[in-house]
Every structure is written in C-alpha cells, then in structure tokens.
Amino acid sequence: MPDACVPGPDPPGRLAAVSAEQHPRRRRRGGGSLSRKLSYVLRHNPGSLVLSLDEAGWVDVHALLAALAADGTPVSRSELEELVAGSDKQRFALDRSGDRIRAQQGHSVPVELGLTAQAPAPVLYHGTVARVLPSILREGLTRQGRHHVHLSPDAATARRVAARRGTPVILSVDAAAMAADGHLFYRSGNGVWLVDAVPAGYLTVVEDGTGTS
Numbered sequence: 001m002p003d004a005c006v007p008g009p010d011p012p013g014r015l016a017a018v019s020a021e022q023h024p025r026r027r028r029r030g031g032g033s034l035s036r037k038l039s040y041v042l043r044h045n046p047g048s049l050v051l052s053l054d055e056a057g058w059v060d061v062h063a064l065l066a067a068l069a070a071d072g073t074p075v076s077r078s079e080l081e082e083l084v085a086g087s088d089k090q091r092f093a094l095d096r097s098g099d100r101i102r103a104q105q106g107h108s109v110p111v112e113l114g115l116t117a118q119a120p121a122p123v124l125y126h127g128t129v130a131r132v133l134p135s136i137l138r139e140g141l142t143r144q145g146r147h148h149v150h151l152s153p154d155a156a157t158a159r160r161v162a163a164r165r166g167t168p169v170i171l172s173v174d175a176a177a178m179a180a181d182g183h184l185f186y187r188s189g190n191g192v193w194l195v196d197a198v199p200a201g202y203l204t205v206v207e208d209g210t211g212t213s
Contacts (some may be wrong), residue, residue: 127169133205151198
C-alpha cells in the first residue's frame with residue numbers, strides 16, 4: 001500500500017503556476033502591461049526611458065528594446081512585433097522596414113503624424129462616463145492635453161473605450177454638420193477619427209449609462 005504522506009509528482013499545470021508566481025517579471029510582461037508601458041513612453045514621456053521621438057513620433061526599435069531591458073522589462077523583438085500585430089486597438093505601428101515604431105495617435109508630446117484631412121462618416125461616436133458628462137454638454141469635447149479629440153466609427157467601439165473608466169455614456173457626433181461648418185477630420189492608421197474639438201451643439205447623448213437610450 002503506498003504511503004499516503006508521500007506526495008506524488010506535481011501536475012504540469014501546477015508547476016507552471018508555481019513558476020509564474022516565482023517569476024513576477026514574467027507575469028508583468030503580459031500584453032496588457034507592456035502595451036500600457038509603451039503607450040506611456042511613445043505617447044507621453046519617452047524621456048522616462050531616456051529615449052527621444054523624431055518629429056513624426058518614431059523611435060528606433062533596437063533603442064526601445066535596449067531601453068526596456070535596462071529598465072527591467074526585457075522584451076524580444078518577436079514579442080514586440082506580436083504585440084503590435086495582435087493589439088485589438090492597433091495602438092502602435094511599425095514602419096515598412098520594421099526598424100521604427102510609434103503610437104498611432106494620442107500623443108501629448110509634440111509630433112507631426114503626417115495625416116491628411118478626410119471627409120468623415122456622417123455620424124461618429126465618443127465614449128465617456130457620467131461624472132464628466134455635464135461639463136462635456138456645457139463645453140463640448142476638448143483635447144485635454146492631447147493633440148486631438150478621439151472619435152470612434154461606431155457606438156460599440158466607443159462603449160469599449162469608455163468601459164475602461166466606468167459605466168459607459170455614449171455620445172453621437174454630427175460629423176457631417178461639423179465638416180460642413182469647416183471642421184477638419186483626420187483618420188489614424190488604426191481607424192480612430194481625430195478632430196481638434198467638438199462643440200457641444202454637435203453632440204447628442206445616445207446612451208446615458210443607465211440603460212436608457
């Protein structure tokens with residue numbers, strides 16, 4: 001009869017879980033945390049990794065990987081490429097050579113993305129939360145330190161964006177009227193629409209966060 005006090009071999013799944021617990025850096029290198037770090041560096045503070053962006057927002061991939069490693073977040077080139085290709089929001093782009101990377105939009109540091117004004121869809125959408133809705137309805141949508149206001153092509157995308165901050169409130173934007181009145185719209189490489197501001201008169205609440213449309 002086998003001794004009940006002698007443990008048998010650990011199943012592979014348990015070993016993997018223990019290994020992950022013993023190596024917290026491995027868990028921190030998940031796609032979400034790395035994506036947030038890259039967003040911060042490439043949009044807002046490249047100097048945090050002693051990097052600088054060129055005038056169009058690009059940074060050398062080799063320099064970025066070296067800076068991440070020096071900062072305690074080692075990432076391979078293949079992991080970085082996988083993150084860029086697999087991001088559901090396509091936040092980042094590699095240039096044609098694959099040697100440079102930049103954020104698609106959302107910068108608070110001076111960059112010139114080289115976007116050309118385009119005619120927007122008649123209606124665009126913006127996701128927010130209830131606590132800031134009163135000020136939006138008074139003042140419209142403003143850049144809040146970024147280069148542009150970000151608008152979504154559909155309500156579902158706007159809802160996903162807003163859900164990161166709380167219960168979503170969805171606004172529709174009369175983009176056709178704005179364009180007719182001279183406002184310029186740009187579209188980033190990942191399909192986000194950009195505009196300098198949206199005055200309150202072009203906004204309509206289509207979902208108020210209570211389930212009422």
